[in-house]
Amino acid sequence: MDDNITTTIIALKAELSQRLAGLSLQQAIFPEPEPTIDGIVFSLEEMNPTPEPLSSDSLTGEWQLIYASRGTVVTRKLATTPDWMSVKINQVWQNLTVDEAGKIATSNCALMELPVLGEWQVQAEGVWQREDEKTALVSFCAFSLQATKPLTLPRLKIPVLEFLRNQAVWITSYLDGEMRIGRGKTGNLFVFRRR
Numbered sequence: 233m234d235d236n237i238t239t240t241i242i243a244l245k246a247e248l249s250q251r252l253a254g255l256s257l258q259q260a261i262f263p264e265p266e267p268t269i270d271g272i273v274f275s276l277e278e279m280n281p282t283p284e285p286l287s288s289d290s291l292t293g294e295w296q297l298i299y300a301s302r303g304t305v306v307t308r309k310l311a312t313t314p315d316w317m318s319v320k321i322n323q324v325w326q327n328l329t330v331d332e333a334g335k336i337a338t339s340n341c342a343l344m345e346l347p348v349l350g351e352w353q354v355q356a357e358g359v360w361q362r363e364d365e366k367t368a369l370v371s372f373c374a375f376s377l378q379a380t381k382p383l384t385l386p387r388l389k390i391p392v393l394e395f396l397r398n399q400a401v402w403i404t405s406y407l408d409g410e411m412r413i414g415r416g417k418t419g420n421l422f423v424f425r426r427r
Contacts, residue, residue, distance in 0.1 A: 233281055241279050245411060248272045248423070252298055261300045261324060270301055273413055273421050277405040284365035285407035286336065295412055295424035297324040302420040320345040325427060328360075336360035336368065343380070351381035360402065369399040 251269050252260055282288050327339040340356045358372035373394075378387040406413035412424040 237279055237281075241276065241281065241408075244272055244276050244279075248276070252423075255299075257321065257323075260298060261321065263300075263302045266299075266301065269299060270421060273299075273301075273406075273423060276411075277413055280406045282407040285404040285412075286360070286362050286365055286368060288407060290407055290409055291336070291404070291412070292328050292330055294427040295326045295328065296427045297326065297422060298425050299423040300420065301422075302418075318347045322351070326424065336362070338370065340372075350379060350383070353378050353380050353387075361399075363401075366403050366405065368402050368404075370402045371397045371399045373397065 248269065251266075251272070255266075282290065285291055321342055321344050323341075323343040325341050327341070329337045331337065336359065338356075338358050338360060340358075342354045343351060344354060345351050355376045355378075356372045357374045357376070358370055360368035360370050362368050372392055374389055374391045376387050376389040379385040401417040403415050404412065405415055410426050412426075414422045414424070416422075
């Protein structure tokens with residue numbers, strides 16, 4: 233990769249980190265427009281150093297969600313609930329693994345504080361089916377939840393019957409050793425940092 237591009241990527245990532253540091257997690261992952269941050273993300277996508285991110289070893293591991301341009305499936309629903317401010321999301325992360333057959337498994341997790349009920353971990357398990365070097369169809373096969381504070385309770389896992397599973401388009405538009413950017417079919421941007 234060209235030294236000028238590498239220098240530009242480093243500068244853009246530093247600016248993105250600085251701007252995200254000025255937001256609380258609630259601001260960064262709930263649906264609120266942040267055009268300056270979106271512009272930086274678009275610039276990074278144009279300089280993606282990994283042409284085939286779904287085939288890269290850098291894809292696997294644990295990734296912390298640090299920004300969602302239009303929120304997440306969960307936060308968009310919470311934002312439309314009158315009392316959503318009483319729900320606090322402490323962390324959102326994703327764990328990606330690749331099995332021997334080359335299938336990408338995902339575990340999307342959130343740690344939430346619910347009024348009166350305490351802290352809960354919510355998890356969705358699924359698979360990515362590769363469409364091309366950047367695009368995958370994602371479907372989820374199980375959901376689970378577990379109380380973690382003040383009491384730790386056993387995890388409740390609920391399988392999703394195959395005929396009820398929907399697929400969503402996921403595009404990995406930027407990947408390096410520390411940062412990953414993805415977008416959904418509607419263009420919603422998701423920025424992850426390696427945990």
